[in-house]
Amino acid sequence: MIRLQGVTKRYKGADRDAVHSLDLEVRPGEIFGFLGPNGAGKTTTIKMIVGLLRPDRGKVLINGHDLEQDPIAAKHSMGFVPDKPDLYPRLTCLEYLNLIGDVYGVDAQTRKKRLDYYLNMFQLTEAAGDLIQSFSRGMQQKVALTGALLHAPALFILDEPMVGLDPKSSHQFKEIMREHVKQGNTVFFSTHVLEVAEQLCHRVGIINQGELIACGTMDELRSQAGHEGSSLERLFLELTDEGGSDEK
Amino acid sequence: MRNRVWSLYLALLNVNYGWSAARYYYIKKRQRIWEPIVIGASLAPAAGFAVWLSWLMTEQLYLGGLAFGQPHLPLVAGTLAIAVLSLFFGFFYVLSAFYFSNDLPVLLPLPLRSGEILLAKLGVVLTGQYVLNAFVLLPMGIRYGMLSGGGLGYIISAIVSFLVLPLISLVIAGVLTVLLMRFVNLSRYKDQLTWIGGIGLLVLVFGFTFWLQNSVGTDDPLVLMEQLMTRADGLVKEVGNIFPPSVWAAQAMAYTPKAEGWLNLLYMLLAGAVSLGALYLLGEKVFLQGVLAGLEGTRGGARRKKAGRELEVRGAFWTLVSTERKLFVRDPNFALNGLVGYVLVPVMALLPAFGKNLGDNPFDMLALDQLDPLLVIGGVALFFLVMSGLSLIPSTTFSREGRYLWIMRSLPLSLGQIIGSRVAASQIINTVGCVLGTLPIAYFAGWGPLEVLLGALLGIPLAAAAALLLTLLDLSRPMLDWVNPIRAVKSNFNAIIGAFGTFGLAFLLGALFYFNGKTGTLWLIPLELLLAAALLAGLAQYLTRRWAPKLWARL
Numbered sequence: 001m002i003r004l005q006g007v008t009k010r011y012k013g014a015d016r017d018a019v020h021s022l023d024l025e026v027r028p029g030e031i032f033g034f035l036g037p038n039g040a041g042k043t044t045t046i047k048m049i050v051g052l053l054r055p056d057r058g059k060v061l062i063n064g065h066d067l068e069q070d071p072i073a074a075k076h077s078m079g080f081v082p083d084k085p086d087l088y089p090r091l092t093c094l095e096y097l098n099l100i101g102d103v104y105g106v107d108a109q110t111r112k113k114r115l116d117y118y119l120n121m122f123q124l125t126e127a128a129g130d131l132i133q134s135f136s137r138g139m140q141q142k143v144a145l146t147g148a149l150l151h152a153p154a155l156f157i158l159d160e161p162m163v164g165l166d167p168k169s170s171h172q173f174k175e176i177m178r179e180h181v182k183q184g185n186t187v188f189f190s191t192h193v194l195e196v197a198e199q200l201c202h203r204v205g206i207i208n209q210g211e212l213i214a215c216g217t218m219d220e221l222r223s224q225a226g227h228e229g230s231s232l233e234r235l236f237l238e239l240t241d242e243g244g245s246d247e248k
Numbered sequence: 249m250r251n252r253v254w255s256l257y258l259a260l261l262n263v264n265y266g267w268s269a270a271r272y273y274y275i276k277k278r279q280r281i282w283e284p285i286v287i288g289a290s291l292a293p294a295a296g297f298a299v300w301l302s303w304l305m306t307e308q309l310y311l312g313g314l315a316f317g318q319p320h321l322p323l324v325a326g327t328l329a330i331a332v333l334s335l336f337f338g339f340f341y342v343l344s345a346f347y348f349s350n351d352l353p354v355l356l357p358l359p360l361r362s363g364e365i366l367l368a369k370l371g372v373v374l375t376g377q378y379v380l381n382a383f384v385l386l387p388m389g390i391r392y393g394m395l396s397g398g399g400l401g402y403i404i405s406a407i408v409s410f411l412v413l414p415l416i417s418l419v420i421a422g423v424l425t426v427l428l429m430r431f432v433n434l435s436r437y438k439d440q441l442t443w444i445g446g447i448g449l450l451v452l453v454f455g456f457t458f459w460l461q462n463s464v465g466t467d468d469p470l471v472l473m474e475q476l477m478t479r480a481d482g483l484v485k486e487v488g489n490i491f492p493p494s495v496w497a498a499q500a501m502a503y504t505p506k507a508e509g510w511l512n513l514l515y516m517l518l519a520g521a522v523s524l525g526a527l528y529l530l531g532e533k534v535f536l537q538g539v540l541a542g543l544e545g546t547r548g549g550a551r552r553k554k555a556g557r558e559l560e561v562r563g564a565f566w567t568l569v570s571t572e573r574k575l576f577v578r579d580p581n582f583a584l585n586g587l588v589g590y591v592l593v594p595v596m597a598l599l600p601a602f603g604k605n606l607g608d609n610p611f612d613m614l615a616l617d618q619l620d621p622l623l624v625i626g627g628v629a630l631f632f633l634v635m636s637g638l639s640l641i642p643s644t645t646f647s648r649e650g651r652y653l654w655i656m657r658s659l660p661l662s663l664g665q666i667i668g669s670r671v672a673a674s675q676i677i678n679t680v681g682c683v684l685g686t687l688p689i690a691y692f693a694g695w696g697p698l699e700v701l702l703g704a705l706l707g708i709p710l711a712a713a714a715a716l717l718l719t720l721l722d723l724s725r726p727m728l729d730w731v732n733p734i735r736a737v738k739s740n741f742n743a744i745i746g747a748f749g750t751f752g753l754a755f756l757l758g759a760l761f762y763f764n765g766k767t768g769t770l771w772l773i774p775l776e777l778l779l780a781a782a783l784l785a786g787l788a789q790y791l792t793r794r795w796a797p798k799l800w801a802r803l
Contacts, residue, residue, distance in 0.1 A: 012277070012279060013277045013279070050658045051657060051658060052654055052657050052658060054801050054802075071660075072660045072661070072662055073660070074660075075658065075659060075660035075661075076660040080658045082654060082658075086651045086652050086654065087652070087655070088571070088575055088652055088655070090574070090575055090578040090579055091571070091574060091575070095571075095574070098560060098561075098567065099567050099568075099571050100659070101561070102561065102562050102563065102564050102566075102567035103564045103567065103568075103659045103660065103661060104659075104660065105564070106561075107561065108561040111561065
């Protein structure tokens with residue numbers, strides 16, 4: 001569903017690559033967790049996958065479409081929720097969702113059905129006619145999630161999706177992710193909450209200083225690190241060397 | 249340790265004018281060094297012209313006034329102009345800085361009094377106003393000082409006047425804004441009320457100018473000037489009745505080091521201090537309530553009731569057009585600045601009708617019996633062209649999105665849809681605005697519907713082609729990192745290029761029409777308009793194909 005081939009990005013004036021020669025494949029029907037310390041290159045990678053940044057080198061393929069050559073077809077396959085959902089503050093929730101629905105070509109009947117479902121689930125039905133600027137961060141996050149799910153994308157990409165969600169919404173959202181992949185779709189998300197990744201993900205990738213240092217199922221990561229039965233947190237700390245000083 | 253208000257002022261000034269960002273990019277990273285050079289080179293002619301004009305007018309008014317025993321005429325005219333302009337333009341800046349900045353959620357939790365936030369923000373607006381005023385007041389002050397042989401007293405009073413006079417105007421704008429928003433933000437219909445308040449102020453300022461004319465009994469500016477200068481009380485008294493601080497400033501400069509001059513300087517200083525204190529107290533009492541109510545946003549029963557009916561399905565292009573229009577019109581910072589021209593034209597056209605002498609209607613010279621119908625058609629078409637740039641809609645279309653641009657960039661939209669929808673939205677607003685603006689003039693000048701219709705039909709493609717070029721201009725260098733949304737439209741170099749560019753083109757075409765008139769080839773006007781539209785559209789199409797994808801990818 002996602003294939004990154006030698007993707008590299010260096011910001012202007014930086015002395016090292018933010019993402020260096022990244023090769024990654026995310027398969028259809030899996031929840032893939034993308035982990036890494038702050039500044040590791042997670043958001044840069046996600047921005048390149050969704051077309052918000054252009055790689056200096058390498059290729060991004062989404063559902064078989066080259067993002068550079070055929071960006072519209074590639075983007076049609078995905079729904080994206082950024083880490084900070086800056087939505088048009090002067091549109092109402094429903095106006096924003098209608099915009100997204102129109103752009104993705106979601107027909108009226110399907111749109112109504114899905115909006116009813118998600119707005120009800122996220123308890124936004126009552127506030128649907130209100131301006132987004134009146135919403136809390138959590139509510140804005142829910143609007144962004146609804147917008148990203150409205151066209152039932154084959155690939156659902158999220159940057160730190162749990163931030164700002166209340167426990168109930170967070171639980172519902174995890175269920176949505178599971179349900180989404182059950183229907184043969186794919187979820188790719190970055191997170192700092194390792195428990196969430198451990199609970200949800202079929203596979204995880206760990207990026208550090210712009211390079212993918214580990215990728216696989218939990219069992220594969222454990223055997224790679226030589227620690228059978230270790231928690232993801234311990235593996236993460238060892239692989240990214242953040243717990244190194246404690247260990248020594 | 250610095251005073252916290254001073255520290256806040258410096259920080260806001262830095263953010264507002266991007267000093268640190270400029271240092272970072274231009275000096276540390278050595279990137280985009282061409283930008284300040286190009287901007288400086290582009291603005292230098294306009295600044296030079298303003299300085300030259302102010303210098304020359306001061307000289308002429310001084311010599312003219314001397315003949316009537318009123319040599320301080322340039323001081324009165326200059327200080328009044330600055331006071332009114334500061335009040336007029338300052339209102340929009342103050343409104344935006346006080347109530348619509350993105351930094352309010354950051355500032356409000358800090359241990360700062362709301363009056364302190366207000367003062368720091370006012371300081372930032374005031375600093376910008378000083379820079380603008382300097383191009384008019386400095387040459388005026390220097391030239392007047394040279395002609396009148398002003399000494400140290402004159403220099404002191406000139407400096408104090410320069411500093412205090414705009415402050416008083418901006419404080420008045422601030423007080424009006426705080427009071428307006430105190431009620432507007434607590435209302436469910438805040439956007440609509442902000443609009444009404446803003447337009448009300450515009451009408452007020454023009455009404456004020458109109459009243460000034462009528463109070464001396466004529467609509468003819470030459471007669472008005474003569475009456476003002478030859479009457480015993482003269483312009484000073486007339487202006488003093490309306491806005492005393494500008495007279496205090498003028499008299500302080502004219503009469504120091506005499507006691508009368510120092511007394512006027514004292515009046516002005518006291519007025520500045522009192523008005524500043526009043527704004528601070530008002531800020532302490534009601535500013536916070538208004539801001540907090542504003543941050544809550546609109547939650548309306550009416551909108552909720554309508555919500556069920558808002559589920560409309562449209563094609564991507566038309567939903568983009570509709571979104572662009574909504575986002576522009578709903579933000580008072582964008583709408584009030586962009587649509588001001590469409591309001592001013594009919595207001596300027598209508599005001600003389602309410603004057604003492606209907607027969608002196610200046611629009612008489614535009615009447616069909618004075619003007620060839622083909623010139624009317626050309627004029628209407630040029631109005632469409634000029635307003636397309638002056639509305640700021642196409643020239644700031646990407647800049648206005650700021651940090652929300654990620655939405656469009658992550659959606660499956662072709663660049664043609666994105667650019668085309670923006671041009672279409674701008675032209676829908678422009679067409680409606682221009683038609684509404686033209687109708688009152690047509691009514692007073694006696695233009696027929698055919699002239700207006702043909703002018704509009706020829707003006708629309710010309711304005712649309714210009715809008716496409718301006719959209720590309722904004723795509724090439726959008727201002728996306730704004731905190732205060734008004735910066736996206738008023739401090740945006742693209743907006744200035746757009747306004748001057750369309751004015752320049754209209755001027756050239758107007759000169760061509762004049763030439764047509766002289767050579768008896770007025771029948772060429774429609775063809776010239778179509779040719780200009782075709783050339784602009786061809787250039788815009790070429791640039792779109794050649795550069796737009798690269799520019800879009802670079803964002």
